[in-house]
Amino acid sequence: MRRPRLSRSRPRPSIVLASVAAAIVASPFAVVVAGSDPRPADSHREIPSTTIDELGLADVPSTVLDIAESGLAAAGIRLPEPDPRRADPSADDRPVGAVVKHITQDKPLKMVGFTWERAVDASMLLRAKRTDGTWGDWTKLEPIETADAPTPEHPMGTEPIWVGDAREVQVAVTDDGLAIPAAESPSGGLVEWGIGTASAVVEKLLTTAMSAMTATLISPESLLSLGSSLLTPLLGGPSVVARAQWGADESIRCSQPAYSPAARAAIVHHTAGSNDYTPEQSAEIVRGIYAYHARTLNWCDIGYNVLVDKYGQIFEGAFGGLDRNVEGTHTGGFNKSSIGVSMIGNLDQVAPTPPMISSVARFLRWRLGKAGVNPSSTTQLTAEAFTDSKFPAGAVTSLPAISGHRDYNNTSCPGELGYGALTAIRSMVGGAPPSPSAPAPAPAA
Incomplete structure (x- = not known):
């Protein structure tokens, strides 16, 4: 059973996929002509592994982004209107931005997907950092719908997205286009902004959506x-x-x-x-x-x-x-x-x-x-x-x-x-x- 808040890679056995090598070309196992019986690949060859690492999204580090400079506003994301009566005085006049999750790895991430084991009502956008240090555009992640409610045995998830050689991605989780608002504190942490009408949004995204989501990092061999x-x-x-x-x-x-x-x-x-x-x-x-x-x-x-x-x-x-x-x-x-x-x-x-x-x-x-x-x-x-x-x-x-x-x-x-x-x-x-x-x-x- 997978637990969505686990922040380290879970000890699931590596997924092993066959490599393509010269031996395959001459192999009788690659026949897919009409009228022939499909046969499994030769299981006796040396094959590299495709690893799948899973991180609880709630435990992934957060950062705050200016919605205009980051391109989130152009992608249709906005911040809830704050209620001045409930504003956090410690935020002072620091600019308020959108909270996103920042996933980094010291090797290419290749492919990223997100799953959840209980019902989640949220939408997600992802962008990847290019090898030249600039960020790509935000891409909306499409959910894969299933006939039944999600369970630990049969989770729901997004379509996986190929990010290739990128070693950093950022993920914005939103509720009908509304992101979690925050400001940076003097100590470098995040200060939740006075939320007023956003309180339901923040509670839903922080306590329900993010706590249920798992980031899935898929690394197939080349x-x-x-x-x-x-x-x-x-x-x-x-x-x-x-x-x-x-x-x-x-x-x-x-x-x-x-x-x-x-x-x-x-x-x-x-x-x-x-x-x-x-x-x-x-x-x-x-x-x-x-x-x-x-x-x-x-x-x-x-x-x-x-x-x-x-x-x-x-x-x-x-x-x-x-x-x-x-x-x-x-x-x-x-x-x-x-x-x-x-x-x-x-x-x-x-x-x-x-x-x-x-x-x-x-x-x-x-x-x-x-x-x-x-x-x-x-x-x-x-x-x-x-x-x-x-x-x-x-x-x-x-x-x-x-x-x-x-x-x-x-x-x-x-x-x-x-x-x-x-x-x-x-x-x-x-x-x-x-x-x-x-x-x-x-x-x-």
């Missing part, structure tokens, strides 16, 4: 390289970076895949992380998401069926075979009979690149054609119970065969610019003539 020699061709479709090739350690999966009788729709997502990554780092991002989904959130596997980076590299997601109707964990209430494709990046901030759009279209052209789905048609899915769904349990949807996550759930995913790209994706996929075929038998457990 790859030697990614290139054409590491790509696996799908029979009649595009080449992909298979699970064994991006370094999935199948020993951290805690269940066998579930299969739907048919695939009827594709649902497009974005990872909501950073847009600043290299082609080699894409595999690290996928391994980090895999570790976070499988172990931190206890989903047993990565939630998406496929991930596509801005360079057009296609990564195999959930275990079970890309030509089979594997049920992922990507769209609450609609994981059955759907294919979850996630574009790597924050597509509220930048538009998907032409290579990314082209690769998403190439994959869906192949996959929907194999499923016998007309990509220009509407399709029907039956909603299962899910708190954040736009549809009640039992409702039958009628949506485009290629839709966005926001069409099914109350979310901004796949971002404004990602959602806007769906028209182009549908157009590019539309040339695929449907070719119905029954899914191959599921592999033995």
Whole structure:
């Protein structure tokens, strides 16, 4: 059981993910062609570890920032109006700013997420310090909604965000855009400002939200390289970076895949992380998401069926075979009979690149054609119970065969610019003539 106020790294066993090496290229375990049984990666190779360190957010050092100079005001954050009758006289005329948490590490942080084990009503923004010493923009962290209330065994969390080589990040926790106000004391500590109408905000954020939150620091090992020699061709479709090739350690999966009788729709997502990554780092991002989904959130596997980076590299997601109707964990209430494709990046901030759009279209052209789905048609899915769904349990949807996550759930995913790209994706996929075929038998457990 994890305790959210623990400030040191918890003694959870390291998460081990397979490395990509020359041996993989010749390995028979990397086959992901249509009609073949999916097989786990070779467990006898030497593999580096992906570590996950967890810090109670309440115990992370705080600092106070001027909301204008820090960019918080531009990000929509404001301070509550103080009540002069309750102002702290020790604050004098010192400027009041917003309290944020400051996480530092003597090595690259790489990927950061936040989880909570009891209900939390707050929003979060994060910024990372660049290697040149300047701070990047604030990014709003998107929550991952689940069907049930959070528990220590199955916490809720934000989408993890890639920060790469950054060794410092700052996190602002807010209540409907209101931050915790404070001023710096002469001794260097923080003096809580007279809060008046902000008292409920401060109490909620300090005693309820921050005390329940855990910062999750994910450090996947880097790859030697990614290139054409590491790509696996799908029979009649595009080449992909298979699970064994991006370094999935199948020993951290805690269940066998579930299969739907048919695939009827594709649902497009974005990872909501950073847009600043290299082609080699894409595999690290996928391994980090895999570790976070499988172990931190206890989903047993990565939630998406496929991930596509801005360079057009296609990564195999959930275990079970890309030509089979594997049920992922990507769209609450609609994981059955759907294919979850996630574009790597924050597509509220930048538009998907032409290579990314082209690769998403190439994959869906192949996959929907194999499923016998007309990509220009509407399709029907039956909603299962899910708190954040736009549809009640039992409702039958009628949506485009290629839709966005926001069409099914109350979310901004796949971002404004990602959602806007769906028209182009549908157009590019539309040339695929449907070719119905029954899914191959599921592999033995």
